[in-house]
Amino acid sequence: MNPWMLLAACILAEVTATLLLNKSEGFAKPLYGFASLAIFGGCFIGLSIVLTRIPVGVTYAIWAGSGIALIALAGWLFLRQTLSPVQMLFITMIAVGAVGLKLSTHTA
Known part of the structure; x- marks a missing residue:
């Protein structure tokens, strides 16, 4: 599988898991909390595969930056x-940085 596509899927899953964690209301609604934990677990399995093909610094910067930008957008929407x-300006700058890293990185 293309590591960039897997990384994108992991980022989207992470955003979903974060939204579910918020919906769990501090685990007052444990079903949402446990679903969030399961999705986060899957994210880390996928991320471990990505790290065999993309350098860890680039992977983590894109993971974190894209996750921040997307969760901020999801929170707004x-x-x-x-x-x-x-805040929108700086979130845009994070997104531009993530795209720049992707465009300037060659996979193994």
């Missing part, structure tokens, strides 16, 4: 959390 123009 689905949870009605506000973002200031300055």
